[in-house]
Amino acid sequence: MKESPITPLHIELGAVMSHADGWNMPAVYTDLVDEHLAARASCGIFDVSYLCKFKVQGEGSLPWLEKMFSNSVAELKCGFAHQSLMLNHQGVIIDKVTLASESETLFYVVGSAGQEQTDERWLCEHLPPQGVSLSNDTEAWCAIAVQGPDSETVFHRVFGNLPYPSLYAFTRISYKGDNLFLSRAGVFDEAGVDIYCPSARGIYWFEALLAAGAIPCGLKTREYLRMEKGLVTHEDGLGTLTPAVAGLDSLCSETKNYMGSEVTKAPTHVVRRMVTIRCTEGAGVPKRGDVVLNAQGDEVGTVTGACTTPALHYGIAMAMVDADFSPVGTPLFIKCAQSTVPAVVSDTAAA
DSSP states (O other), rough: OEETTTTHHHHHHTTTTEEEEEEEEESSSSOHHHHHHHHHHEEEEETTEEEEEEEEEETTHHHHHHOOOOOOSOOOOEEHHHHHEEEOOOOOEEEEEEEEEEEOOOOEEOOOOOOOHHHHHHHHHHHSSOEEEEETTTTTTTEEEETTHHHHHHHHHHHSSSSOTTBBEEEEEEETTTEEEEEEOOOSSSSSSEEEEGGGGHHHHHHHHHHTEEEEHHHHHHHHHHHHTTTOOGGGTGGGGHHHTTOOOGGSSSSSSSSSSHHHSSSSOOOEEEEEEEEESOOOOTTTTTTEETTOEEEEEEEEEEETTTTOOOOOEEEEHHHHHHGTOEEEEEEOOOOOOEEEESSSOOO
């Protein structure tokens, strides 16, 4: 079990620690409702150091990354990042990552929590004999996610007149003697910035953000936030899906060849799709494994993850459903423990 370098501070703040993807991480600090609303209405901060982090450098980095990831690396400007997919030969998703460019020969890959060994093994298996080097920097860097409408105010209280990063920025700075990366990679597509700092300085920067008015939030809140945004994760079975089934085919370039592109570019009939479902009545709380029904009562899918969020006050869920019932606006029902709850397919659970 790995520990975040910020763990002593989490314990001091009263966090309930729990095992998450091979790491001991804060699940909740004081109250899930307060933390959730902080990230929605003011500013919350999350320790996300358990995300896997790799550095890729060398003259052959760009062509190799073009082969290994689905989105166009050649179109990625230096100092910026985008979302991309790493696929196997069958076109199935290994991981969804943030891919960042510092220069034409230096790149960074930030992958999902719990995917460190899988991602590293796959990348190393396909590493060319020369021209590219890969280093696993997961434990060398802390990652702190700052999220909420007041995130820019908190940022300036900590970083003074430094410009607030633009959307999709991923830039290195030197500040107060530390080598930092500031990123707005657009994962949640809303106000917020990610700060990457050396592990030994994680507590310093977390405390600086707290002093600037940010509220510490646990990973349970982050799980609910990503579900509200309809973000598919490995808990939903991401590592078993193709981009089309996961609804992530927009991250696949139509103009280049990459690992798995022969499959993703081939004409196929998608039988099932991952969707976001919003319950339209308050009664009943969906949970993983609940059956999804159509208007006639026929079984058309299964819930892969669900919750009732403090911000929305109704049930939301991710579900795998028959493709005919995946368009936004399709009425459905979720068969919960003691009731059948009306629901609708939504582009995000909050819509």
